[in-house]
Amino acid sequence: MSKIYQFQTENQIYDDASLWIARMDRGLSAEETEALRRWISASAKHKECLLEMAQLWDRMDKLSILSELFDSPSVAASTKRSLARPVWALAASALLAVVGLQLFMPQTPLTQPGTEQAPVLSQQTSQPSNTLYETGIGAHSTVNLPDGTRLLLNTNTQVSVTYSTDQRLLLLKKGELLVEVAHDKQRPLRVQVGDKIVEAVGTAFNVYLKDEQNFDVIVTEGRVKVKPIAQITQAITGPGTDSIQELGRGEKLSVRNTHAAAVEAIGATAIHDRLSWRDGNLVFRGETLQDALNELSRYTPDNFKVVDARINQVRIAGLYKAGDVEGLLLSLKENFNITSTRSADGVIELSMQQ
Structure with missing residues (x-):
């Protein structure tokens, strides 16, 4: 079964609500119950979402816990009334939520009219279920998977998620992905990128796919293993482990033309700068202008062309909003006397004034 989620904007309240549903699905600890109480009390919108x-995930049975989290009897009664709503009412409210709130939930394939809502995935899922998530140019979004794993998708990213009884497989087709893995020793999470597999059990790491043969992996928590796809079966039985590379927190692995370089340690500042896209920012610390333009181009449909060789020597530093082309062009003009014009075909050409 295949579904497609297409994201255009990020709504953190709904992301958080989805994560709480996943947590309640596997059971809340005492600390999480108290944290949920605080989250609900912070805003009436939180309970509503x-x-x-x-309703959207068909998990109203899990919300009986809410009646214990509200001090007001009237609120608790309202929650219980919500739990008693008939199925047809839940379907109608789910449809309104999708249309009115622009939540891009699974769409029914045209070839399968009337198919069911995307299931909550678990180890008991009898058939692998595949879902495709994608963001447009300049967009980024958060996906909370039903097992508690969280995905942060950067600009122009496409990833398919397939859960089966023995693994959680993410196929990164393009773009950049930060994965915060929910711990499940019996079912490792694997990200397929190019001809390699990045494997984790419970950790956090970032994968940036530059093209089919080039990508970077940065580990922010725990450890991951990077191995050829062909080694997945062999790694279980023993041979072939010399081609497996292991990364820990604060380490980076670059793969170029399918060949992995040595694992390198990078500082917390470098990691923060590299992952600043999570906040909609780009941080440069002395990169060449051409490298900066290449990075900025990921977040905008605009194309750039350096027509003055002197610009190649310019290095820039600072924080820029991702996709803010005009802001960057203004900064270049004010700081480096670099002007910009648009050619007939819409390309932004950069040159340096005399």
């Missing part, structure tokens, strides 16, 4: 997400 939690109920809507439960």
